[in-house]
Amino acid sequence: MPDALRRRQKQMYRCPENTFEPTFVWDLGSPAPPLGTCEAQFWLGPLDVPVLALPSLAELLPDDERDRAGRFHFAADRHRYIVSHAMLRLILGAYLEQSPRLIRFSTNAFGKPFVEAVTNSGQIEFSLSHSGDMAAIGIVRGHPVGVDVELVRNEVNIEELAPTIFTAGELASLRTFEGAAREEAFFNGWTRKEAYIKARGAGLSYPLQEFDVSIDSSRTFQVKDQHAQGTTYTGWATRTTHRAMVYPAAMIVLGEGMLVRHFSWRKP
Numbered sequence: 001m002p003d004a005l006r007r008r009q010k011q012m013y014r015c016p017e018n019t020f021e022p023t024f025v026w027d028l029g030s031p032a033p034p035l036g037t038c039e040a041q042f043w044l045g046p047l048d049v050p051v052l053a054l055p056s057l058a059e060l061l062p063d064d065e066r067d068r069a070g071r072f073h074f075a076a077d078r079h080r081y082i083v084s085h086a087m088l089r090l091i092l093g094a095y096l097e098q099s100p101r102l103i104r105f106s107t108n109a110f111g112k113p114f115v116e117a118v119t120n121s122g123q124i125e126f127s128l129s130h131s132g133d134m135a136a137i138g139i140v141r142g143h144p145v146g147v148d149v150e151l152v153r154n155e156v157n158i159e160e161l162a163p164t165i166f167t168a169g170e171l172a173s174l175r176t177f178e179g180a181a182r183e184e185a186f187f188n189g190w191t192r193k194e195a196y197i198k199a200r201g202a203g204l205s206y207p208l209q210e211f212d213v214s215i216d217s218s219r220t221f222q223v224k225d226q227h228a229q230g231t232t233y234t235g236w237a238t239r240t241t242h243r244a245m246v247y248p249a250a251m252i253v254l255g256e257g258m259l260v261r262h263f264s265w266r267k268p
Contacts, residue, residue, distance in 0.1 A: 024261060024262070024263050024264075025263075025264050025265070025266060026091075026263055026264070026265050026266070027265075027266050028090060028265065028266070030094075031094065032091070032094035032095045033261070033263065035095060035124075035139065035140075035141060036141070036259070037141050037142060038258055038259055039140070039141075039258060039259045039260075039261060040138065040139070040140045040143075040145065040236075040251070040253045040258040040259070040260050040261070041137075041138070041139040041140070041260075041261050041262075041263055042136070042138060042147070042236060042238070042249075042251045042260060042261070042262050042263065043087075043091065043135075043136065043137040043138070043139065043262075043263045043264065043265070044134065044135070044136050044149070044238065044240055044247075044249060044262070044263075044264055045087060045134070045135055045264050045265040045267075046133050046134060046135075046242050046267060047079070047080045047083040047084055047130060047133045047134065047135055048079075048133045048242075048243075048267075049079075049083050049267045050267070051079075053267075054079060054082060054083075057082055057083055057086035058082050058086070059101070060086045060089050060090065060100045060101050061082065061085055061086060061089070061101065062101055062102075065085055066082075068081070069081045069082050069085075080130055080133070080135075083135070084128060084130040084135040085128075086100070087135060087137065087265060088126065088128050088137055089101065089103055091137060091139060092115065092124060092126065092139075095122055095124055095139070096115070096119060096120065096121065096122055096124065098119060102119070103115060103119050104116040104118065104119050108201055110201060110202050110203035110205060111203055112198065112201040112202075112203065113126075113128075114126075122141060123141050123142045124139065124140075124141060125138075125139075125140050125141070125142065125143060125144060125145050126138060126139050126140075126145065127145045127146045127147040127195075127198050127199070127251075128147070129147050129148045129149045129194070129195075129198070129249075130149065131149050131150045131151045131247065132151030132242075132245060132247065133151075133242055133243065133245070134149050134151065134240065134242055134245075134247040134249075135149065136148065136149035136249045136251070138251045138253070140253050140255075140258070142255075143253045143254055143255035144199045144200070144201060144253070144254040144255075145199055145251065145252070145253045145254075146194075146195040146196060146197065146198030146199030146200070146251070146252055147195050147198065147249065147250065147251045148190075148191040148192075148194035148195040148198065148249065148250055149191065149247050149248070149249035149250075150187055150190060150191050150194075150247065150248060150249075151245055151246075151247055152183065152187055152245070152246040152247070152248065156186075158174075158182065158183065158186045161186075162174060162186060162189075165189075165190065165193060165208050165209075166189060166193075166208075166209070167208075167209045167210075167211075167212050169212050170189055170212055170213065170215060173185070173214075173215055174186060174189070174215065184217065184248070185215040185216065185217075186215070187248045188213075188215045188216070188217065188221070188237065188248055188250075189213055189215040191237070191248050191249055191250040192213040192214075192215070192221050192223070192235060192237065192250040192252070193208060193211075193213055194250070195235060195250040195251055195252050196211065196213065196223050196225075196233070196235070196252050199252050199253065199254050200254070206227070207227055210225070210226045210227040211223055211224060211225035211226060211227060211228075212224045213235075218237070219236065219237060219238070220234055220235065220236055220237070221234070221235050221236075221237050221250070222234060222235075223235060223252060233252055233253075233254060234252075235250055235251060235252030235253075236250070236251050236252070236260050237249070237250045237251075238250075238262065
């Protein structure tokens, strides 16, 4: 293909600058919201559904996932696994127009899951994270995506943990915050770095201290990756509360500008 034609095609399909739309609340069983090639969906939802709803959600999981859920020692962990994976399958099923239970997943060499091609005609990419009673899901077409959500826990020793995951620049930025703002900045950095390595798909083998994230409270954040020849990416951040608990979350898509929509689901 001539270079000029290749450049024109790239311009034709280039996504717009990052923009946002308000949160959309999705009811189980409703049609999937539109998802274009320049759109990214950032889903957040609670996992503490009524106990009576658990059997019907468990039915959406294939045998291996139900077996995995059954191996959790604590009932709360088992329930959260069932709900988060059922919600993922419901969302993917709505887009792929397939039974949630029949969607087939595989993993790459580092454990990142993906929908097998035989059940993924829409080139859907996803990422799932859950912590406490909250789950985050990223959905996009044709681009690697990563999400992370964390429950803010007071017992986390920031001074001890930060040097193990932050770069020198990030540590210097962290020292400019005090008190509650320092805790918020730490969890901002943690979720953003986790989301990025999930998008890269290399797991914990990806060098945490060879890329920097911005840790302020902005709705967007920057990732500058020395490991990827100094490439800079833009991600999206949010914070939500549930039962007085605080959950910072982050999503990043390895692509050009996206229309980002925030979604939540109604508990059954």
